[in-house]
Amino acid sequence: MxxxxxxxxxxxxxxxxxxxxxxxxxxxxxxxxxxxxxxxxxxxxxxxxxxxxxxxxxxxxxxxxxxxxxxxxxxxxxxxxxxxxxxxxxxxxxxxxxxVHRTGAPARFTRYLEEAARLRHQASVHRAHQQSFRAMCLRLSATSQRLAERCGEVLANGTGPNDLLAAEVTIAALYVGDQGLNQSLRDLRDMRYSVRITVDTMTGVLPVAPGNDVGGDQELSHDLTALLDDDIGHGESVKQEAEEISRTAAVLVQQRMHLLQQRTTIIQGAVLGSLLMALAAVQTLSYRLPLPGALHAPLITWLSVLALLLPVQLLRWRRADGGTRRPTWFDQLSVLSMGAATGWLSASVGAIIWTGAPALSAVSSGCAMVLGLASLLADRVRASRSA
Structure with missing residues (x-):
């Protein structure tokens, strides 16, 4: 047959x-x-x-x-x-x-067999993904413990929060995405809800009553529901632990960033303030620097470029989070301008020392171009090593 x-x-x-x-x-x-x-x-x-x-x-x-x-x-x-x-x-x-019912609904026994197959399919899907879910929970727990250790090291040594930020990024990566913890917990909850609906449908055909053994279906549904509850509880526990540690790390990172920002502001304020104080003293006391006239223009240009670009470079190489950022076109332009101004001033000083006369325009332009390009190249090498 x-x-x-x-x-x-x-x-x-x-x-x-x-x-x-x-x-x-x-x-x-x-x-x-x-x-x-x-x-x-x-x-x-x-x-x-x-x-x-x-x-x-x-x-x-x-x-x-x-x-x-x-x-x-x-x-x-x-x-x-x-x-x-x-x-x-x-x-x-x-x-x-x-x-088949006139509404298109399957027969009750056909529906029971369909739900029984779906229940076993859900059990097989859970078995196939349970190991990867547990491994992800272990990675999240290990990352959380590493973040807690880094918090203690930052508090003890006063170092920057770079490691804290890196660990937080790792935790965030384990949260989001199709394979992340949030999506996995959502899938487990959906599966548990689907299992409950499946069992209710099967019970409507084969009611659970004394003397009416429902066989492996009831046992499978109970085991699967228990496993789903265990995985959901374990995942939520690991997630709660990671969130608590992350909140502690976030407070510590905010404090460290505020401290580094204060230090950066003090450094650039001290440098610029010293330059302004010197210029104000020269003007107030009517002091004339014993410099040849040929050095006035390159020196004024160099000081102006330094005052303009020092805050930009300080924020670039000493950010509030203790790290560095990728250079922008303005950063590269500032490095090129500082190098060119330094080259012009160096050519003028060298000409005065060696010849006692102002430097030729071709020599000043050549030194400014060479030193500007060299500064730009050195900046790119340094940025690549810091990346």
């Missing part, structure tokens, strides 16, 4: 089905309810592999009797079932077993 059915029906792709159930229907003409021995004799009369089924007959909410084998292997599952109904209710029994 089974071989003829398989030969007549076009097989579905394995990825498109949850499983295949072979249902053997039998009609019982006796009015009196059969005992277990009578049902087993009826089962033995079925000319198929179903005759080798061993288990407990179960009574449905509609008064029918069924006996199902446990599906083996992984999806798509294959199992067999025997359904027995009274001859007097053959039409209702057919509608309960395999007829």
């Amino acid at each position: 089974r071989s003829r059915w398989e030969a007549a029906v076009t097989p579905f792709p394995e990825h498109a089905v949850l499983g295949t159930a072979y249902v053997y229907r039998a009609l019982d003409s006796r009015r009196a309810e059969r005992g277990t021995d009578g049902m087993n004799r009826l089962l033995a009369s079925v000319p198929s592999l179903a005759a080798s089924l061993d288990g407990t007959w179960r009574r449905t909410s509609d008064g029918y009797r069924i006996l199902c084998s446990g599906p083996l292997g992984s999806a798509p599952f294959v199992w067999e079932a025997v359904a027995v109904g009274p001859t007097a209710r053959e039409d209702a029994f057919d509608a309960w077993t395999w007829h």
Whole structure:
């Protein structure tokens, strides 16, 4: 019978089905309810592999009797079932077993088999992903502990918060994404909700009652629900621990950033303030620097460029978080301008020392260009090493 059915029906792709159930229907003409021995004799009369089924007959909410084998292997599952109904209710029994309702809804027993396959599919999916979920929780827990250790080191040594920020980035990466902890917990909660709906649907066909053993379905649903609750609880515990440590690290990072910002402000204020104080003193005391006139223009240019670009470079190389950032076009322009101004001043000073005369325009321009390009190249090398 089974071989003829398989030969007549076009097989579905394995990825498109949850499983295949072979249902053997039998009609019982006796009015009196059969005992277990009578049902087993009826089962033995079925000319198929179903005759080798061993288990407990179960009574449905509609008064029918069924006996199902446990599906083996992984999806798509294959199992067999025997359904027995009274001859007097053959039409209702057919509608309960395999007829499609006029609304398009499947028969109740068909729906039960579909939910049983879905329950086993959910269990197999959980088994396949449980190890990776536990590994992700271990990584998150280890990162949280490393972050807590870095917090202690920062407090003890007064170092910058670079390591804290790196650990927080790692924790954030474990939170987000399709494989992140947040999505995994959401999937586990959705699976637990789906399992509850599946079990409720199956219980509507095979109610849980004394003397009505629901077999491996109830045991599987209880085990799967317990495993899901355990994974959700473990994941939420690890997440709560990481969030508490992250909040502590965030406070420490904010304090350290504020301290570094204060230091940066003091440094640039001291340098610029000293320059302004010197210039104000020179002007107030009418002091004339004993410098040749040829050095006035390059010296004024160099001081002006220094006063303009020093804050920019300080913020670049000494950020509030203790790190550095990638150079922008303005950073490169400032380095080039500082190098060119230094080259012009150096050429002028050298000409005064060696020749006693102002430097030629070609020499000043050449020195400014060479030193400006050299400064830009050195800045790029330094930035690449710091990256």
